[in-house]
Amino acid sequence: MSLGSLYFYSDVLHSSQKVNILLPEPRTIYPHKKEDMEILYLLHGMQGSAHSWVSSSSVERYLYESGRNMAIIIPTMKSNFYTDHKIGDAYFTYIGEELPKIIRSYLHVSHQRDQTYVAGLSMGGYGAIKLALSYPEQFKMAASFSGALGMENTMERAASENEHYLFNFIYGSLKEYINSPNDTTYLLNKCAKNSRMLPKLYISCGTADNLFSANKQFAEKALNLGYQVKFHVEKEMGHAWRFWDLEVEKLLRTLL
């Protein structure tokens, strides 16, 4: 189980950033000839960091057990929603454009779509879907675990409870969110219309999770638009690390 931490300066975010990187073990790769590693971007949820996936799940062990020649890139996003803030920094450009360039310059990772994936939990599920639909020619598959795929509902509720401050500076108003490049439903439609290649979508959610119906609706929309979708329902599971740990294990062993 190999783990590295890369600290570097991001020009896009004009600040020091960190990503954790999981790498294949010597004993996984030595029997085979040298070849570029597959690459999975693994995104955390609100308030998290590059530490979240590593400390709260066994993803490091799951990578090793899967026997894959793969690098897993785990960025820190805090609560920045993988979005170019309306007032603030360009977190989507960072994650979609700058970070892949940096990773490719340092590591022997594949540039091929067939070997490039993105996955995430909650806010990170939203981020994963957003990335893959914005760059469909770059990602073979996106996986969303308990993804924040009904952001318009979340924003509406927050506004009604007078707690919209978070979304104000990230997205602006609900009106500004809808049909913008931040709107995952908009992206779903746009990508289906314009792209030759559609990323495969894996969407999973527990039935005890408040986001369940938004996830179900999103999966159904995607299916109707012609995407290859696997929608997984976990009975009696909530918005919890127990679920995300199970999901990432399944992802590495069977889904990619």
Place this chain on the structure above:
Amino acid sequence: MTVDSSRPMVCICPSVQNSFYTDMEYGWKYFTYLTEELPELLSRWIRISTQPKDTFIAGLSMGGYGAFKIAFSYPERFAAAASFSGVLDIVKSGKDNDQKDNAVYNVFGMKRSELSGTQHDLYYLLDQAIASGKKLPKLYSSCGTKDSLYKNNLAFRDYIRQKNIDYTYSEKEGLAHEWAFWDSEIKKLLNWLPIQENK
């Protein structure tokens, strides 16, 4: 790291505990780890050149011994090797070289005085490297004048100077076996390394 570097460089800093960068007699195979396993692993993960002209090794104290040990054992792999305050004469490096001393015995399975002429003796390894006819890396060694290893370093300097080798020696008045010395040496090193322009 200097921002004036003409090419980007990756610097690898391994952990080897007190193994003297050696396949220990009563312990683990640190020399094999460093010369076979680690370079292979790194070349698979990281976009580093595997060409000798782009490969350098340097170390302080036990690491100075290690850097030279590896560079003399595989001269064809390195363009340059450097030692700062290195334990360059392992045979005469102790307080009592004829006594069995655990720190060294666990590593070599021998007393220091018994290491003369073996693959653990840098004098022997240097002669072997020269005799092999292979192109030798540029060599650099330095020491503070207040370091207890100062005479040890001067002796090795004099030995290298007898051979026809590209070699630079440096010393710093008043500095001992300390980080102030190594911090200034690593800065000098990055300017001394024969880093080649990207063609």
